[in-house]
Every structure is written in C-alpha cells, then in structure tokens.
Amino acid sequence: MKKYITLLIVTVALITCSALAPGIYEQGIPKVDKTAPFAGSIVTTVTSNGIVEGSKMSVIMLNVPVMIDEILFEVGDKVEKGDPLFTVDRDATVESIARGAGELEMLSEYRDILSDRGLSGSTYEEIQSQIDEIIKQQKAVQMNLLPKTITAPMSGKIIESKITDYTLNSANQSLITIMDGSQMRVRTEIGEDIISQVEMDMPAVISGTGFKGKEFSGTVTKIYPTASEVMGTGMPGKAVETLVDINNPDESIKPGYSAKVEIVTDIGEDIMIVPYEAVAQDEENRQYVYILKNGFAFKQYIITGREGDDGIEVLSGLQYSDFLMLNPGAYTADYLRIKVRGE
Known part of the structure; x- marks a missing residue:
C-alpha cells in the first residue's frame, strides 16, 4: 500500500513540474527591444x-603731417568712393612744421655734440631719426605735397578714426579705416x-x-x-x-x-546607418551587433564608418532587412535565445 502512495506522490510531482517548467524557462529568456538599419545622411564637420x-578695408595714411581744418564724418557713417572726409588747414600745418625747424637746429646741435665725443647708440640713432623725419616733412611741404581735401578711396563704412583736432597728425600713421560691409x-x-x-x-x-x-x-x-x-x-x-x-x-x-x-x-548621403544603441565593441575593439531571427539573437561583426547625430555608418556586415537587438553590450555569446518585447 505504501508503494502505491509513494508512486502516486511522485507522479503528481512530475506532472506539476512539467506544468511549471515552461513558465520557469520563459522567465529565464532575456527580453529585448529591437531596431533596424535605415538609409540616411551623415555630415562630418x-x-x-x-x-x-x-x-576688404582701406586705411588712410598721409606721407606728410597735417593739421585738420574740418572733419566731415563720424565713425559709423557710410561713404561712397570720392566723398570728402576732412579738410587740411594748410597754413596751420606749414606753421607747425616751421616750428620744427627750431627743433631741428637744436637736435642737430645735440647730435653733433654726441658725435664729437665719440658717443653713439640708441640715443644718437633716435635723434638722427627725428632729424630725418623733420627734414622729410619740410621737403614734402616745399614740393607742394600738402593736400587740401582728403576723400574716401573706396565705398564702405567708417569703422575707426584716429584723427586729432588742434594737434599735428603724424605722417605715415593710420588716420581713418573704411570697411566694405x-x-x-x-x-x-x-x-x-x-x-x-x-x-x-x-x-x-x-x-x-x-x-x-x-x-x-x-x-x-x-x-x-x-x-x-x-x-x-x-x-x-x-x-x-x-x-x-x-x-x-x-x-x-x-x-x-x-x-x-x-x-x-x-x-555621406543615402548610406546605411544604425543607432549607436545597437552596436557593441569587444575586447579587441571589434564592433558587433546581434541579428534577431526566429527567437534567437546571432552575433554579427560589422565594419563601421562615419559617425553622425543619429547613428553610425555601416560599411559591411548588415542588410536593411535585418532586425537588431538594442543594447547588446551585456552579451558576448555567439547566439542566445531571446524574446522581443511586445511580440
């Protein structure tokens, strides 16, 4: 009698396990999301x-120093080529340069003293440079190189002015800058x-x-x-x-x-792209995906190219008809049983 009872218990247990086994097995299968390759464009920058x-800019400089009579513009004004910008006070300019004659005489005497004493160097060279500049200015005035009206050499906007009133504006220095906007x-x-x-x-x-x-x-x-x-x-x-x-x-x-x-x-136009979330990389820096087919995920190595905002270009290893597992980085097996969510 005991043997029949024991056999009955074992039989019931086996039936129960058989009934529960599929559910337990199903619980052990990973659930995954899927995606697919798509055609798109990638712009690399x-x-x-x-x-x-x-x-395109023009910087106005004069080869002689000038005293300004009247300024005819403001910074920010638009001008056309040939428009008058300022006029020169010739009399004040000549007078200012003439005053330089007395300075020239004084500098020349100082230079000669340095020369007689056998001194040279930066001080001597600086004095000589000042003398040369004053002589150059005087010669320019003598040759009637002093302009009366300065006009715009090109059309544009005046973006900078270094003109000063009531003082001599130096030669060969930027006075006005005009820019073609x-x-x-x-x-x-x-x-x-x-x-x-x-x-x-x-x-x-x-x-x-x-x-x-x-x-x-x-x-x-x-x-x-x-x-x-x-x-x-x-x-x-x-x-x-x-x-x-x-x-x-x-x-x-x-x-x-x-x-x-x-x-x-x-x-890159009309190229195959897959989302970054579908691509993983192994220890040898080889990139791979998992292709989903008939309830299994099969590991597939791919060759990639350009990278864009929406994904990475696939040069070989996939077809547009393939479905791919998202987030495959947790798996390394060549294949595994899976279940796609929602299917």
Whole structure:
C-alpha cells in the first residue's frame, strides 16, 4: 500500500513540474527591444571659434603731417568712393612744421655734440631719426605735397578714426579705416590634430551670440602654411590660422564679434546607418551587433564608418532587412535565445 502512495506522490510531482517548467524557462529568456538599419545622411564637420573681421578695408595714411581744418564724418557713417572726409588747414600745418625747424637746429646741435665725443647708440640713432623725419616733412611741404581735401578711396563704412583736432597728425600713421560691409570673414584657429581634414573652398556654417539667432554660410578661403601656439586657452597645443569668408553678411554681423565656425569636411548621403544603441565593441575593439531571427539573437561583426547625430555608418556586415537587438553590450555569446518585447 505504501508503494502505491509513494508512486502516486511522485507522479503528481512530475506532472506539476512539467506544468511549471515552461513558465520557469520563459522567465529565464532575456527580453529585448529591437531596431533596424535605415538609409540616411551623415555630415562630418570640424568646429572652431574665431573673430569676425572685414575682408576688404582701406586705411588712410598721409606721407606728410597735417593739421585738420574740418572733419566731415563720424565713425559709423557710410561713404561712397570720392566723398570728402576732412579738410587740411594748410597754413596751420606749414606753421607747425616751421616750428620744427627750431627743433631741428637744436637736435642737430645735440647730435653733433654726441658725435664729437665719440658717443653713439640708441640715443644718437633716435635723434638722427627725428632729424630725418623733420627734414622729410619740410621737403614734402616745399614740393607742394600738402593736400587740401582728403576723400574716401573706396565705398564702405567708417569703422575707426584716429584723427586729432588742434594737434599735428603724424605722417605715415593710420588716420581713418573704411570697411566694405558686404565682404566679411572669420579669422579662426584650427587644431593641428584636425587641420588635415580641412581644404580650400570647403563650405561652412557660421553662427555667433551677436548674430541675432542667424546662421550664415561661408567658404574656406585661406589656410596658413604654418602652425603656431594656441594663445589664451590654458592648454598646450598648436593650431593653424584659417580664414572663412561669410556669404552675404548683413548688418547683424559686426567686426570684432566672436563666431563659431563649422566647416563641412564630408557628406555621406543615402548610406546605411544604425543607432549607436545597437552596436557593441569587444575586447579587441571589434564592433558587433546581434541579428534577431526566429527567437534567437546571432552575433554579427560589422565594419563601421562615419559617425553622425543619429547613428553610425555601416560599411559591411548588415542588410536593411535585418532586425537588431538594442543594447547588446551585456552579451558576448555567439547566439542566445531571446524574446522581443511586445511580440
């Protein structure tokens, strides 16, 4: 009798285990989310910061010193080529230069004293330089090189003036700067580690905090032949100065503004892309995915290319019809049983 009871208990236990086994097995199968490759575009850029400046400017300098009679402009004014900018007080200029004759005599005597005593050096050279300048000024006046009215050599906006009233404005020094506002550029520095990606005539996108939310297209127009130390960053390294012309700038862009430059170095169109979350990397830095098929996930190594905001380019190893496991980094087996959520 005891044997029949024991057999009955064992039979019931086996039946119970058989009934529970599928559920227990199902609980051990990982549940995963899936994705698939898609066709898209990836734009590769090199980003740097720089300063806006005019690419076409004219600096007015005179080869003789002048006293100003009347200033006919203000900084910020727009002028056309040939517009009068200021007039020269010839009489005051000649008188001021004539006063230099007495200074010339005094300097010449001092120079001669130094020479007689056999002294030379920076002091002597400085005096001689002053003498030469005064003689040059006197000769210019004698040759009637003193202009009456100074006009704009080009059309544009006056962005700087160093003219002074009631004092002699020195020769060969900047008096007025005129800039053509329709021709602007960004002067930027690109790190030596990425400059090899940049080439002449590459397109760029230019933005900045002072641009009122606007973005402008641009073009790389000059890459300097040498690198220099990056100044003011607090970090070691060298960079290459690069000029990027701004296409169709408007009044929202001003010289001296800081600017962000994104140079487009490569564009991949209609290429296979997979989300970053579908790609893992093993200890040998090989990238792989898991392809989902018939309730299993099969490990597949892939070769990748460009990286973009939406994912990474796949050069080989996949087809558009493949479904992939998301977040595969927790698994290393060649294949495993899985269950896709929602299926």
